Amino acid sequence: MQQPLDNDHFAKADEHPAELQHSLKESRQVLQVIFNQKELTLWENEAIAMANHSTRSWEATVEFVSSSTQVAKYLPFSSFLQWARSGSYLTKDSATLGAAYFRVGPEAVKHIQPNNLSRWAALGRSLYKGTWKSSTLSTSFFDLSPSLLKALSFPDLETFTNLIESLSARSYDLAGECLTIGNTVLGSMGRERSSFLILWQTLSENSWRDIKGVLETYESSVSGIDEPLRNRFLSLTNLLVLHGAKDTPRFLAQGGSALGTLKTVEQEHILDLCERLLKRSPTSVAAFLNNLSVVINRVSMPQLDFWFDHGVGILSENPEGGLAYFKLESKTSEQMLEGLSSSIALEGISNLLHLYCSGLSGSDIEVKESSTLAGKNLGWVSADIATTEGKNVYLPAMMDVFPTKKGNFDWYKVVSTHQVARLEFGSFDFSYDRPSTQFNDLRPSRALPSSSFAVEKEDQWITDMGHYFSQFDNRRIALDIFTTFEDARLGFLIKHEYPGIKSSYNSIQKHAVSLRPQIKALPVQQAIMEILVQFSLDEYTNLLVPRKYSKAIRVLAKLQRCLLDPIAKIEDTAESALRAYNIITKIPNEPDDDWQEEDFDSDDQFSDDELSEIIKELDDMNSEDPVQDIEYASPDAVDFRGDFKPELVQTLNKLREGTGMSADGDQQELDQDQLEQLLKDNPEMSEIDNKDMDFAALFAQNMLREAGLTQATSQAGQGFGPMQHVEESGGELDTKEPKTYVYNEWDFRAGDYKPKWCIVREKTVEEGESAFFNETTQKYASLLLDVRRQFELVMPEGFRKLRRQPDGDDFDFDAATEAMIDLRSGITPSEKVYWFRNKQERDVSVVFLLDMSASTAEAIDEGKPINHAMDAPKDPVEYMTWLRSRREGLVRRQYKRIIDLEKEGVALLMQALESIGDVYGIYGFSGYGRENVEFYVIKDIEESLTDGVKKRIDKISPLHATRMGPAIRHATTKLSRQDTKTKILFLISDGRPQDRGYSREGVEKEYAVHDTHMALIEARRLGIIPFCLTVDKTGHDYLKTMCGDMEYEVLDEISMLPHRLPHLYRKLTI
Amino acid sequence: MAKNNNAFYNQYTIEEYYINKEPFYLPVADEIQLFEAAYNGQIPILLKGPTGTGKTRFVEYMAWRLSRPLAIVKNNQDKEANAKNRIPLITIACHEDLTASDLVGRYLLDAEGTRWMDGPLARAFKYGAICYLDEIVEARKDTTVLIHPLADHRRTLPVEKQGIVLEAKKGFQLVISYNPGYQSALKDLKESTRQRFIAIEFSPPPPEVEAEIIRKESGCTSAHARSLAKLGEKVRNLRDHGLKEGASTRVLIYAGKLISQGISPKRACHVAVVWGITDDAEVQRSVEEIVTAIFAD
Structure with missing residues (x-):
């Protein structure tokens, strides 16, 4: 069956496992056809030699032998031999490596120049350092080789491999991952590959840890960038890395995606700007690109240029300031953007609109972002359309449709006026039984429930609106007509009642008209609905109408005109909608091609005779040929009028009031199933898959909760959410939680504020024992008497x-x-x-700000721990108990901490202050990080000295760090609300301000001192007298900077604090 | 009687200051009947309400109304006689330095030594005038107590320094006014003072009435008057939203007067209403937006 080779060979082959022998046999049969005898022998020799390298090299040989059959087809024998030899060398080093090399051979050789074969093997070899980890890396290199060779040019592959190798010197795991990801990423790259490889090279020298991140984010980040520009972007990135920029993946992702949203020309322009900026400040480039998306969201390109130039200007004068400017961490930058952009953010004007709306409507109307209502899942789904749910007005978060700030503001004003008009002019007050003012009522009177039968519970919850809509077969059409008519009525009333808004209202109506769809393109019924919408936008002339129905439309126009009367009420809307419904549902929804232009601005009066006439006419017209109707679709919403859901609001209001009354007057609770049913019957809910049970259930549940009919399940993350961790490098903070306040922070290097930098969270100290307060009073009885006498001496001077x-x-x-x-x-x-x-009354308010940082836990010298060994019981058993109890802290702490003295001082001062009747507040502060500055209320400035307050003093305890600036700013805010002649801010601390990130680049502690200084200056500008008292003996150095020319005192003897505090205070206020 | 000592101004002694011309007053409810009843029953009256709701005007109107001759005047002598029925109106603006002697009287120095001079309250007492203490809470509490004996059944005024007790002449009527809007613990009326009065509450009139008042007082067109009344109503909605009190009818009338003098409505509302009622920039801006919504030019 086989041709015998010479014995020696055969014998050697024989020694090898059967597997090898078997594949040798098989391959030879194939190769016999390709190779001549000599070549065949050479091949066989090669195989045997390879198998004899080491004990495990036969595995590689098997791969070699079986791959040979394929490889031989692609390569001339000389190259084949080279391939075999290269593999053989590899096998000498590591059988696994060799095996991998040979295994991919058939695939790899398709994509490689034969003369590169040995270099390729060498590349793989270069990754192998004799360890098993390196062998894994090298193996996977060979495994990936086919696709690498296919995608990359050989020089690129060499560079890539070199890079992987240098990475492997740091971490084999990382190198392995990068090899895999790099394979796909590099493979899909175009011409920018070489730039990318250069960037990689730089990264591996400067910040190799970023490489993986860059690879992972690369594709998504540059996908939007025009391909030829990617080169530039990458070389820019490269330069930045060379200049020591950190966090390249984030930079690539943010900068790339921001660039990606722009047009090619704009991308080019931005890159020009970056290259310009690079010469001045490479770090600013990173900041600029990171924040690019924020900036371009707010301003146009030419405006951006202006903003940019200003930043460059600052940069040349003050590099730190410029950097902060591009980081958007400076107020100048913020103001610049604000001034340039024509867009208006709701956030900035929500309070204004809140007052405006409250003024117009007479009820307290909050202005919120639409997304908050959509987020409540009550049935309003759109997050960027204005609406109201009967209590608040919801507006989109941002408006930049119009080219000027005024235009956008006017839009907000018109929109909120329109939403408030729904409340002011009674859009939700529809009462089924109330007669209209313009019509003979056609509404069939509501069947009165017979008293002998209990009414279905559900029925009591049907709103008047719901009852009205239940009269119609096609509720969808009825609702569309109703809302369109009602909006027309409101539009008229607004212009009538508020003539000042008329011109903006008109121009916004015009704008809305320009966005309306082509009437001609719609099927007739929808076209007529669309015409109604345009009527409601005051468009009565030059309308294209289907000739056939011109008369019907004329009647509709008259119907709507009936509503344009100052005395028309919502019931009139209902009546006219009822009539319009009778006309429109007679019109088939079919395409038409007979259109003519007409005007409808005549002032003719509507009459019911005319209506019956037209209905008869329509009946005749369409009786003969019933055409297949196109399914009716609602007209597009008019954006400035927003979402109008009268029935839903009525339901919600009813739920809020809980006015479902049964026939015998008992209040009945509506359960969720019934509400679901109600919601499903409501045509307003059909926007979201009407018949979907789950939505109905969800909405029903949320509505009950909104109305307070069920106990809201408290969810984590509501109210006081978990502590968020915000990176110091992050941007502005915002907070919507109650009792949290956002403050700016002063960056003294940039010479500007970092806007909205810190969140102060106000908390009330929990109550402890009142014993502390009483004990202190007793302990310092004589001192207290003295202090009181001194304080009282201040008093009579007033009435001399x-x-x-x-x-x-x-x-x-x-x-x-x-x-x-x-x-x-x-x-x-x-x-x-x-x-x-002389009745010059004392008119002083004061805020004491206590440092509650961890360092106040430090013991002070006085009264050192007295539990020293002398007190130890002699008896061994007792001693053990004593020792244990001491360890467990059961022995009352006998030494005093700084905070204890602060507490004592405060307790004494409180008593003294009570005796002269000054207004005072006592607060503590601590915190951790800028997003979490804790501000503890011990006694609020408006609070009186209750037992609760006394108990709180007991619980003052050392907590975290000391971020003084925001605490001072918050105290200043509280003080500035006081209406007294003298206002004092009394700061008691034990050391320099410090906190996580309360420094520049984590080293420059001066930052904190300067911020505190600024906070104190701000207080003084508001007419507040700041005073700092510190117990830090080494405090003189920084207190000079911190307080400037403001007064301060360093207490030499800490234990003197309780004595000194009242005296100081007295001195300050007289 | 008016003494025209000087061609440039009119000067009256306080007990001779009568309201001769009918002041314009549009009643909102039954306040006129209440006042008349209280006058006849010798009950002191407390007028409560925010500024500019017509408290002072009401007192003036009542002083005029109550002085009106009951019989039709037939000849000049009767006119003279009727003049005696007229009720003087003595208004005292209370301030925190108002002392008891400012009200009752004090010794003054003159060439001969000292001379007693009656205070306005004593004079009102002697002449049977309507004594109107405006913004009573502004006065110090010890001063306020002074009115206790004359504000109950006694109707007497002890004048310690002279060692006499004055008894009120028939027709003496004590009216005090008070604005609960500034309620702070310091400036509240003592319970014992409070309970010596009947209280008539004043609030901004309904829009139609207010429009009529504005039109009548300012002489502007009724369309403008209606718009101003609407503005007043909307601005009052902002109470408790940064405004202590809304726009009073008084400022609306001022605006109306400016408009009828040819100032543009927006500008007039600006200077009379927006800037007048608050210093808070944000509230100002909101009120301005309401103004620009209501007035077209």
Whole structure:
């Protein structure tokens, strides 16, 4: 069966496993055809030699032998031999490597120049360093080789492999991952590959850890960038890395995706700008690109240029300031953008609109973003359309349709006026039984429930609106007509009642008309609905109408005109909609091609006769040929009028009031199933898959919750959410939680504020024992008496009788007598003959700000731990108990901490302050990070000294870090609301301000000191007297900077704090 | 009687200041009947309400109305006689330095020594005038107590310094006004003071009435008057949203007067309403938006 080789060979082959022998046999049969005898022998020799390299090299040989049959087809024998030899060398080093090399051979050789074969093998070899990890890496290199060779040019592959190799010097795992990802990423790259490889090279020298991230994010980040520009973008990135930029993946992702949203020309322009900026400040380029998306969202390209140039200007004067500018961490930058952009963010004007809407409607109307209502899942689904649910007005978060700020603001104003008009002019107050003012009512009277039968519970919950809509077969059409008519009525009323808004309203109507679809393209019924919408937008002339129905449309126009009357009510809308419904449903929804242009602005009066006439006409017209109707679709919404859901609002209001009353007057609870049914019957809900049970259930549940009919399940993340961790490098913070406040922070290097940098969270200290307060009072009884006396001495000065005044309550008899004597003796008497009670009242408010940072837990020298060994019981058993209890902290802490003294001082001061009646608040502060500055209320400034307050003092305890700036700013805010002549901010601390990220680049502690300084200056600008008291003996150095020319005191003897505090205070306020 | 001592101005002694011309007053409810009843029953009256709701005007109107001759005047002598029935109106603006002697009287120095001079309250007492203490809470509490003996059944005023007690002449009527809007613990009326009065509450009139008042007082067109009344109503909605009190009828009338003088409505509302009622920039802006919504030019 086989041709015998020479014995020696055969014998050697024989020693090898059967597997090898078997594949040798098989391959030889194939190769016999391709190779001549000599070549065949050479091949066989090669195989045997390979198998004899080492004990495991036969595995590689098997691969070699079986691959040979394929490889031989592609390569001339000389190259084949080279392939075999290269593999053989590899096998010598590692059988696994060899095996991998040979295994991919058939695939690889398709994509490789024969002369590169040995270099390819060498590349794989270069990854192998004799360890098993390196062998895995090298193996996977060979495994991926076919696709690599296919996609990359050989020089690129060499570079790539070199890069992988250098990476493997850091981490084999990382190198392996990058090899795999790199294979796909590089493979899909176009001409930018070489730039990318250069970037990689740079990265591997500067920040190799970023490589994987760059690879992973690369494709998604550059996908939007025009291909020829990717080169530039990558070389830019490369330069940045060379300049020491950090976090390249994030930069690539953010900058890339921001660039990606632009047009090619704009991308090019941005890259020009970047290259310009690069010369001045490479770090700014990264900042600029990272924030590009924010910036281009707000301003147009030419505006961006302007903003950019300004930034460059700042950069040349103050590099730090420029950097902050491009990071959008400076107020100048913020203001610049704000000034340039024509878009208006709701956030900035929501308070204004809140007041405006509340003013117009007379009820407290909150203005919120539409997304918050959509997020409640009550049935409103659109997150960017204006609407109202009967209590608040919801508006889109941003408006930039119009080219000017005023245009966009006017849009907001018109939209909110329109939404408020729904409340003001009673769009939700529809009452089924109330007669209309313009029509003879056609609404069939509601069948009164017979008293003998209990009414279905559900029926009591059907709203008047719901009852009205239930009269129609096609609720969809009825609703569309109704809302269109109602909007027309509101539009008229707004212009009538608020003439000042008329011109903006008209121009926005015009704008809305320009966005309307082509009437001609619609089937007739929809076309007529569309015409109604245009009527409602005050478009009555030059309308294209189907000739056949011109008369019907004329009647519809008259119907709508009936509503344009100051006394028309929602019931009139209902009546006219009812009539219009009767006309429109008679018109088939079919395509038409007979159109003519007509005007409908005549002032003719509508009459019911005309209606019956037209209905009869329509009946005749369409009786003969019933055409297949196209399914009716609602007209597009008019964006400025927003979402109008009268029935849903009525249902919600009804739920809120809980007015479902049964026949015998008992209040009945509506359960969820019934509400679901109601919602399903509601035509307004059909936007989202009407018949979907799940939605109905979801909405029903949420509506009940909204109306407060079920206990809202408290979910984690509501109210006080978990502590968020925000990177220091992040941007502005925002907060919607209650009792949280956002403050700016001063960056002294940039010379500008970082906008919205810190969140202060106000919390009330929990109550402890009132014992502490009482004990302190007792302990310092004599001191307290003294302090009180001193404070009370301040008081009478206020009510002293001032004698010899030119004006006053009554005569000062001494002076008067003297004056009389003078008069009699011919001397000009003094005019000062009155006494006057100087009622200059003390008018002081003060805020004490206590440092509650961890460092206040430090013990002070006085009263060192007295539990020293001397007190230890002699008896061994007792000793053990004593020791244990001491360890467990059961022995009352005998030494004093700084905070204890702060507490004592405060307790004393409180008593003293009570005696002179100054307004005062006591707060503590601590926190961790800028997003979490804790501001503890011990006694709020408006609060009186209750037992609760006394108990809170007990719970003052050392917590976290000291971010003074925001705490001072918050205290300042509280003080500035006080209406007193003298306002004092008294800061008691134990050291320099410090916190995570409360420094520049984590090293420059001066940052914190300067921010605190700025906060104090801000306070002084508001007429507040700041005073700092510190117990840090080494405090003189930074306090000079921190307080500037403001007063401060360093307490040498910490234990003097309780004594010193009241004295200092007295000195300050007199 | 008016003494024209000087061609340039009119000067009256306080007990001779009568309201001769009918002041314009549009009643909102039954306040006129209440006042008349209280006057006849010798009950002191407390007028409560925000500024610019017509408290002072009401007192003036009532002083005029109550002075009206009951019989038709037949000849000049009767006219003279009727003049005696006229009720003077003595208004005292209370301020925190108002002392008891400012009200009752004090000794003054003159060439001969000292001379007693009655305070306005004593004079009102002696002449049977309507004594109107405006913004009573502004006065100090010790001053306020002074009115206690004359605000109950006693109707007497002790004048310590002279050692006499004055008894009120028939027709003496005490009216005080008070704005609960500024309620702070410091400036509240003592319970004992409060309970000596009947209280008539004043609030901004309904829009139609207010429009009529504005039209009549300012002489602007009724369309403008209606718009101003609407503005007033909307701005009052902003109370508790940064406004202590809404726009009073008074400022609306001012705006109306400016408009009838040819100032553009928007500008007039600006200076009379927007800038007048608040210093808060945001609230100002909101009110301005309401103004621009209501007025077209």
